[in-house]
Amino acid sequence: xxxxxxxxxxxxxxxxxxxxxxxxxxxxxxxxxxxxxxxxxxxxxxxxxxxxxxxxxxxxxxxxxxxxxxxxxxxxxxxxxxxxxxxxxxxxxxxxxxxxxxxxxxxxxxxxxxxxxxxxxxxxxxxxxxxxxxxxxxxxxxxxxxxxxxxxxxxxxxxxxxxxxxxxxxxxxxxxxxxxxxxxxxxxxxxxxxxxxxxxxxxxxxxxxxxxxxxxxxxxxxxxxxxxxxxxxxxxxxxxxxxxxxxxxxxxxxxxxxxxxxxxxxxxxxxxxxxxxxxxxxxxxxxxxxxxxxxxxxxxxxxxxxxxx
Amino acid sequence: xxxxxxxxxxxxxxxxxxxxxxxxxxxxxxxxxxxxxxxxxxxxxxxxxxxxxxxxxxxxxxxxxxxxxxxxxxxxx
Numbered sequence: 001x002x003x004x005x006x007x008x009x010x011x012x013x014x015x016x017x018x019x020x021x022x023x024x025x026x027x028x029x030x031x032x033x034x035x036x037x038x039x040x041x042x043x044x045x046x047x048x049x050x051x052x053x054x055x056x057x058x059x060x061x062x063x064x065x066x067x068x069x070x071x072x073x074x075x076x077x078x079x080x081x082x083x084x085x086x087x088x089x090x091x092x093x094x095x096x097x098x099x100x101x102x103x104x105x106x107x108x109x110x111x112x113x114x115x116x117x118x119x120x121x122x123x124x125x126x127x128x129x130x131x132x133x134x135x136x137x138x139x140x141x142x143x144x145x146x147x148x149x150x151x152x153x154x155x156x157x158x159x160x161x162x163x164x165x166x167x168x169x170x171x172x173x174x175x176x177x178x179x180x181x182x183x184x185x186x187x188x189x190x191x192x193x194x195x196x197x198x199x200x201x202x203x204x205x206x207x208x209x210x211x212x213x214x215x216x217x218x219x220x221x222x223x224x225x226x227x228x229x230x231x232x233x234x235x236x237x238x239x240x241x242x243x244x245x246x247x248x249x250x251x252x253x254x255x256x257x258x259x260x261x262x263x264x265x266x267x268x269x270x271x272x273x274x275x276x277x278x279x280x281x282x283x284x285x286x287x288x289x290x291x292x293x294x295x296x297x298x299x300x301x302x303x304x305x306x307x308x309x
Numbered sequence: 310x311x312x313x314x315x316x317x318x319x320x321x322x323x324x325x326x327x328x329x330x331x332x333x334x335x336x337x338x339x340x341x342x343x344x345x346x347x348x349x350x351x352x353x354x355x356x357x358x359x360x361x362x363x364x365x366x367x368x369x370x371x372x373x374x375x376x377x378x379x380x381x382x383x384x385x386x
Contacts, residue, residue: 203367203368207367209348210367
């Protein structure tokens with residue numbers, strides 16, 4: 001069992017509102033809100049890389065944890081929008097954090113990457129002490145390529161999140177997790193080598209609407225807990241309508257699903273950790289209170305993780 | 310009520326509209342159903358026809374029209 005010690009986040013300063021996109025795409029700003037819950041998103045600067053944002057989120061996380069990088073024994077970096085095929089951003093992030101010699105592992109999974117990273121860190125913390133999980137995405141470059149599908153372009157934003165997982169101390173312990181993948185639908189959400197990102201939104205919604213609630217139930221059952229026990233659900237911020245549907249399926253109050261998608265859009269793997277960073281500043285873990293993390297994304301890969309204060 | 314009428318009833322219930330789509334009319338391209346109505350429709354089909362649609366069959370094309378839904382149910386019979 002490992003502990004969640006702190007979260008961190010970084011959001012680029014450039015705000016791209018629905019109004020700014022709507023005129024270009026020939027849609028109404030309110031239509032974007034109705035289909036996604038998104039009102040604005042952040043875009044990174046032209047020269048700002050996935051690794052640049054990841055380092056900033058990681059530093060924010062370490063500051064919040066009140067520690068430095070000296071106990072980090074493993075770095076895991078999730079990103080589906082890295083600038084090059086190899087090496088992935090993990091080694092650059094490690095260099096930026098002064099982690100020479102520390103193993104740096106990439107998870108090029110997109111949206112579910114941070115959840116998979118957290119679950120892996122839980123299992124590996126005993127061997128590597130503190131494990132830093134970072135998720136960083138520059139989605140603007142892979143959805144905004146001239147011929148991009150407007151249904152895709154309106155959704156995504158840039159940003160990074162981080163989570164420090166410790167073998168010895170933290171505000172909450174990781175109680176259980178469930179991870180799944182099914183490559184039968186790999187082409188329904190993918191980034192070809194030459195881009196842009198391609199998504200069969202109906203397929204994603206059909207699959208996610210079932211798989212997310214099921215994995216949450218599976219994870220809670222493994223720990224002998226129920227939906228009613230959960231203090232807050234910190235989900236991948238994919239689409240407000242999807243989060244509302246998951247809440248409805250679980251018969252949980254929608255207000256227990258933390259949401260910041262209206263301000264940042266879908267930042268893929270980074271979104272769940274950015275949400276966790278904001279939630280932990282506003283509320284945070286309380287003794288004994290369960291918190292559920294959940295994500296679904298390309299692959300498809302999906303799962304849930306239960307932590308308790 | 311015959312099976313086609315049952316399917317149409319499900320579509321009307323899920324769409325919250327008194328619609329009467331043609332057998333081959335796309336329920337999505339025509340705007341009768343949006344993406345988030347699709348899981349509701351599949352759940353309603355499962356309840357109405359007492360079947361379980363496995364995740365592997367959750368392909369929007371299989372449920373894109375009345376005719377395709379009927380074909381899916383034929384294959385499951």
